[in-house]
Amino acid sequence: xxxxxxxxxxxxxxFGESILYIFMIMAFIISLHILLKWDFDSFSDEQxxxxxxxxxxxxxxxFVFAVKFMLLPYFVFTIDSLNTLVPGAMCAAxxxxxxSYGLELLFVKLFVVFILxxxxxxxxxxxxxxxxxxxxxxxxxxxxxxxxxxxxLWLDFAYFGNIDxxxxxxxxxxxxxxxxxxxxxxxxxxTKTMLILFYSIFVTLAILILTKQDxxxxxxxxxxxxxxxxxxxxxxxxxxxxxxxxxCPFCMxxxxxxxxxxxxxxxxxxxxxLTADSILCKKVLNVDxxxxxxxxxxxxxxxxxxxxxxxxxxxxxxxxWL
Amino acid sequence: MLNRVKLHxxxxxxxxxxxxxxxxxxxxxxxxxxxxxxxxxxxxxKYTVTTxxxxxxxxxxxxxxGGMLAxxxxxxxxxxxxxxxxDSVSPRVWGRYFTKPKGKxxxxxxxxxxDSNANKALSKIVGSTDLKKFLNAHNMLVSAxxxxxxxxxxxxxxxxxxxxxxxxxxxxxxxxxxxNSDLLSNDVIIMPxxxxxxxxxxxxxxxxxFVLNVPNDAQKVFIEDKLSSLHFDIRVVSKxxxxxxxxxxxxxxxxxxxxxxxxxxxxxxxxxxxxxxQSYSTQKRQIxxxxxxxxxxxxxxxxxxxxxVVIILGSYVTGVGLAYIFVYIANAPVLRxxxxxxxxxxxxxxxxxxxxxxxxxxxxxxxxIPFVASVLIPVWKIAVSDPKEAML
Numbered sequence: 001x002x003x004x005x006x007x008x009x010x011x012x013x014x015f016g017e018s019i020l021y022i023f024m025i026m027a028f029i030i031s032l033h034i035l036l037k038w039d040f041d042s043f044s045d046e047q048x049x050x051x052x053x054x055x056x057x058x059x060x061x062x063f064v065f066a067v068k069f070m071l072l073p074y075f076v077f078t079i080d081s082l083n084t085l086v087p088g089a090m091c092a093a094x095x096x097x098x099x100s101y102g103l104e105l106l107f108v109k110l111f112v113v114f115i116l117x118x119x120x121x122x123x124x125x126x127x128x129x130x131x132x133x134x135x136x137x138x139x140x141x142x143x144x145x146x147x148x149x150x151x152x153l154w155l156d157f158a159y160f161g162n163i164d165x166x167x168x169x170x171x172x173x174x175x176x177x178x179x180x181x182x183x184x185x186x187x188x189x190x191t192k193t194m195l196i197l198f199y200s201i202f203v204t205l206a207i208l209i210l211t212k213q214d215x216x217x218x219x220x221x222x223x224x225x226x227x228x229x230x231x232x233x234x235x236x237x238x239x240x241x242x243x244x245x246x247x248c249p250f251c252m253x254x255x256x257x258x259x260x261x262x263x264x265x266x267x268x269x270x271x272x273x274l275t276a277d278s279i280l281c282k283k284v285l286n287v288d289x290x291x292x293x294x295x296x297x298x299x300x301x302x303x304x305x306x307x308x309x310x311x312x313x314x315x316x317x318x319x320x321w322l
Numbered sequence: 323m324l325n326r327v328k329l330h331x332x333x334x335x336x337x338x339x340x341x342x343x344x345x346x347x348x349x350x351x352x353x354x355x356x357x358x359x360x361x362x363x364x365x366x367x368k369y370t371v372t373t374x375x376x377x378x379x380x381x382x383x384x385x386x387x388g389g390m391l392a393x394x395x396x397x398x399x400x401x402x403x404x405x406x407x408x409d410s411v412s413p414r415v416w417g418r419y420f421t422k423p424k425g426k427x428x429x430x431x432x433x434x435x436x437d438s439n440a441n442k443a444l445s446k447i448v449g450s451t452d453l454k455k456f457l458n459a460h461n462m463l464v465s466a467x468x469x470x471x472x473x474x475x476x477x478x479x480x481x482x483x484x485x486x487x488x489x490x491x492x493x494x495x496x497x498x499x500x501x502n503s504d505l506l507s508n509d510v511i512i513m514p515x516x517x518x519x520x521x522x523x524x525x526x527x528x529x530x531x532f533v534l535n536v537p538n539d540a541q542k543v544f545i546e547d548k549l550s551s552l553h554f555d556i557r558v559v560s561k562x563x564x565x566x567x568x569x570x571x572x573x574x575x576x577x578x579x580x581x582x583x584x585x586x587x588x589x590x591x592x593x594x595x596x597x598x599x600q601s602y603s604t605q606k607r608q609i610x611x612x613x614x615x616x617x618x619x620x621x622x623x624x625x626x627x628x629x630x631v632v633i634i635l636g637s638y639v640t641g642v643g644l645a646y647i648f649v650y651i652a653n654a655p656v657l658r659x660x661x662x663x664x665x666x667x668x669x670x671x672x673x674x675x676x677x678x679x680x681x682x683x684x685x686x687x688x689x690x691i692p693f694v695a696s697v698l699i700p701v702w703k704i705a706v707s708d709p710k711e712a713m714l
Contacts, residue, residue, distance in 0.1 A: 003570050006577030008361070012684050015584065016691045023695065052706040055619050059702050063694055067687075074683055081680060084569045087562070088543070127620065165566075173540070259679075 004085065004163045009078040014156060016071055020064050021153050027060040028146045031139045040132060058123060061142065065116045072113060073262055080253050085165050092250035093172035101159035108152045110269065115145050118277045125287045134285055172248030176233060184234060186226070191235055198231045202304050209275065209297045212290070218279045224300070225272045232264060236307040239314045240264075244322045264306055271299030331625060336632050342601055346594065347637050353590055354641025354689055355648070357583060359657055361681040362649040364576050366673040367661050371568050375561060379410075379533035380542065382559045383549060392555070393528035401552050402532060407541045413529040415515050417522040419483060428468060428511045432518025461496035462513040469498050486523025493517060575661060580688075587688070591696035598700035606707055613709035622705040630697060634690050642685065650675040 004010055030053050039047055079096055083089040086098055096102035119141050126134040176184070185194055201224045208217035233249050240252050240260060252261030275296030278289035315321060336343065383402060385394045394413075402411050415432035435457055462481075464472070472481055472495070480494045493513060513521075524530065536542050542560065549558045602609075609622060648654060650673055658673070 003573060006573045008364075008573065008576045008580060008684060009680065011577060011580050012688050016687055019691055019695050023698070052619075055623070055706055056699070056702045059623060059698060063698060067691055067694075070683075070687065074687065077680065077683070084562070084565050085573075087566070168543075 002161060002163070003165055004082065004160055007078075007082065007085070009074070009081055010160050013071065013075060013078050014160065016067060017153055017156055020067055021149065023060045023064060024146055024149055027057045027064075028143065031057050031142050035136070035139045035143075038135065040135070057139075057142070058127075061116075061119065061123070065120055068113060068116060072109060073266070075109065076250075076253055076262075080250065082163070086163060086169055087165070088168035088171055090171040090173075090251070091248060091254060093175055093248050094169040095163070096250070097175060098163045098167070098169050099159065101155050101162065105152070105155040105159050108148065108155060112145065112148050112152055113269075114273050114277070115141070115148065117273055118280060119145060121277050121281050121289070121292065122285065125281065125285055137284065172251060173246065176247040176249075185230055189230075194227065194231055195235060198227050199304075201227055202300070205275075205300070206297060209293055214279045214282060218276060221272050221275045221279075221300075225268070228268055228303070232268075232307060236264075236310060238322055239311045242314060242322075260306075260310070264303065267299045267303040267306065271296050271301075271303055274299060328621075328625065328628075332628050332632070335625065335629055343633055346597060347633060347640075349590065349593065350633070350637035350689070350693070351641045351644065353586065354638060354685060355644050356586075357688060358642050358645035358681070358685050359649050359654060360576070360579055360660075361685060362645055362676075363654050363658055363661055363673060364572055365678060365681050366649070366676045368568070368572050369676040370674060372565065375565055375568070378561060378564075379412075380535045380561050381533070381546065381549070383532040383534065384557045384559065385531075385553075385555050386557045387555055391530075393524055394531055396527050396529060398553070398556075399532060402534060402549065405545060405548050407536055407538060407545055409535040409537050411532055411534040413532050415518050415522065415524055416530050417518075417524070419511075419521060426471065427509065429509050430518050430522060431510060431512050432515035432522075433512055434515045456496055457514060460491065460493045460513075460517055462493045462511050462517075463497050463499055464495055464512075465499045465508055465510045467508045468511060469495065483521045485520045487520070491517060491520055572661075579660075583688075587692050591692045594693065594696040595700065598697045599703075602700050602704040605704065609704055609707060610709045613707075619705050623701070626701045626705060630694065630701070634693055638686060638689065641689075642682070646675075646677075649673055 005014075034050050034054055034057070037046060037050060076092060079102075080092040082095045083091055086095050089095045089098070096106060119138065122134050122138050122141065126132055126138055183190075185191075189197065201220060205217060205220045205224050208220055229249070233247055237247060237249065237252060238244050240257055241248075249265075250261070251257065252264065253259060254261075273296075275293055278293040278296060281287060281292075282289045383394070383398070385392045385398075396413060399411055399413060402408060413434075417430055418427045419430050420427045472478075477495075480492050482490045482492045485491050499510060499512070518524075519526070522530075536545050542562075546558050546560055550556060612622060649657075653673055
């Protein structure tokens with residue numbers, strides 16, 4: 001048996017994901033049934049039963065979402081703890097690149113959380129109204145989520161089942177750091193221009209959200225996510241590690257750095273997801289989501305303040321920039 | 323959300339009918355207690371082993387012939403020192419001495435007291451021992467466990483070893499090793515290198531292995547490659563490899579336990595499912611009244627949800643707390659032996675309290691997910707029950 005599969009965290013993680021999937025199948029069958037038979041104007045027993053079943057789907061999905069939300073940091077934590085087993089790996093970056101499924105799995109996971117949070121928001125507005133106006137959208141979206149989660153579960157098992165503990169992997173400094181002079185940044189940016197871009201996109205995004213320019217704000221939040229990733233890996237991260245050559249998105253999840261990665265990445269993804277979800281909700285459902293947009297902006301602001309504070313604290317403690 | 327009225331209702335349904343929840347809570351506490359005890363013990367031992375290994379040398383150089391360890395010629399030291407980036411190479415003489423072919427065994431470590439590196443390390447362990455006096459005669463330092471074993475067999479101040487050449491060598495027990503890292507040193511005997519050579523049958527000019535340090539982390543893989551290409555029969559073992567080996571053995575025990583534990587969890591879930599189905603059917607009337615009073619399905623689901631959260635958190639905190647007392651204060655009788663074994667001089671380990679995020683979150687997920695999963699459907703069933711039917 002692959003020793004990775006005997007690891008406590010991996011076992012618990014896969015066990016949790018599998019239980020969730022069983023419930024998702026249940027919810028999937030019920031929602032197909034509901035989508036086909038639903039008729040809000042009908043007074044039949046069948047319709048009444050469907051409405052009650054609809055509550056089961058909602059309950060299941062709330063449960064699934066809550067657990068998925070807990071399992072995402074747990075997943076990062078799990079692959080981080082595998083670095084002692086995989087030769088060459090020093091942090092999660094090496095472990096996740098141990099086979100080709102790793103990065104795909106991480107992307108699918110983030111996307112699932114994004115779609116699930118969007119679903120939750122639609123559900124919230126659907127239940128607020130008395131006549132279930134977004135019913136079809138909600139269940140259609142769930143079927144899309146189900147397909148994604150099927151893919152995710154398959155990737156989960158494919159990834160953990162195929163980590164070869166005798167095959168050395170590259171550590172993060174080999175993956176992100178030593179590029180032999182090549183510029184890793186997109187659009188040929190240098191660090192200074194990237195930082196100017198980072199802060200100006202943040203300010204623009206805040207103004208766009210506050211002035212309710214929704215479509216532009218949506219585009220800018222995507223752009224912000226993209227630039228933030230590079231800024232954290234290639235600039236802010238080096239201040240977290242206090243080493244100009246250490247460029248890695250994963251090491252900051254470790255204890256040595258006070259688990260600050262969970263705060264940095266959590267607030268970034270949380271904020272961008274929340275903002276994008278609210279804008280999508282508003283455009284698709286035509287409801288007022290300005291409040292959650294503000295929460296999203298707040299989280300993004302927390303992110304920007306955290307990464308800036310890391311740099312400033314380093315500057316004041318050591319009297320120099322890196 | 324929760325307002326005061328609902329909070330009052332919640333308190334009533336959790337504490338007012340506490341007898342209804344008692345069995346569930348007791349069962350949960352038991353399940354969590356078993357799970358957390360095992361995880362606590364394993365993470366504590368893992369911590370002890372890892373910190374002990376941190377102080378070890380980065381790499382060990384051995385010689386392998388026919389798949390077995392062979393004695394390493396001292397001349398290798400020159401080749402090793404010549405590689406740049408390597409620091410403090412020192413030869414070691416050690417081996418196992420069996421008191422009878424299938425009996426207990428000691429780990430004999432020969433120390434060159436003239437070597438400054440070895441001296442530094444040793445003075446850290448023995449501190450007060452007067453080395454000059456120690457070297458004057460055939461003296462040895464033994465661990466507490468070994469000493470008491472010898473004492474039981476009337477070797478109160480010396481022990482006669484049968485050397486590899488067949489002659490007896492009498493060694494005096496000079497002092498007992500301090501009890502700081504008992505886990506790894508419970509069967510250790512430290513003696514001068516020449517005596518150790520004779521007892522273990524290691525020829526002059528040969529040693530058991532070399533240890534060395536590589537101060538720069540980035541060079542480790544490269545230096546390991548360079549060392550491996552020095553001789554055709556060389557084997558280099560890095561610290562990371564030994565850590566991985568320990569990790570693997572812990573994973574194996576934990577994994578085996580967890581696999582069995584899942585069966586227990588399945589039973590637990592089934593009991594919960596049954597119990598909630600039954601207890602809610604007696605509650606139907608009550609829910610019917612709520613519904614008739616104007617509560618929506620959502621309200622009842624919310625109330626039940628908070629009720630479950632209170633039960634889960636309550637049992638989680640109690641179970642983990644009890645396990646903490648059992649493992650770290652009572653030192654985990656019985657359960658500890660699963661991890662430590664009791665073959666050769668079983669170590670007297672005091673489990674160091676290690677509470678990490680990993681164990682706590684694992685326990686929570688492993689318990690909370692099946693719990694919620696098994697009560698989800700009964701809760702939904704009761705929440706959607708028709709008030710008219712329920713009142714009948």
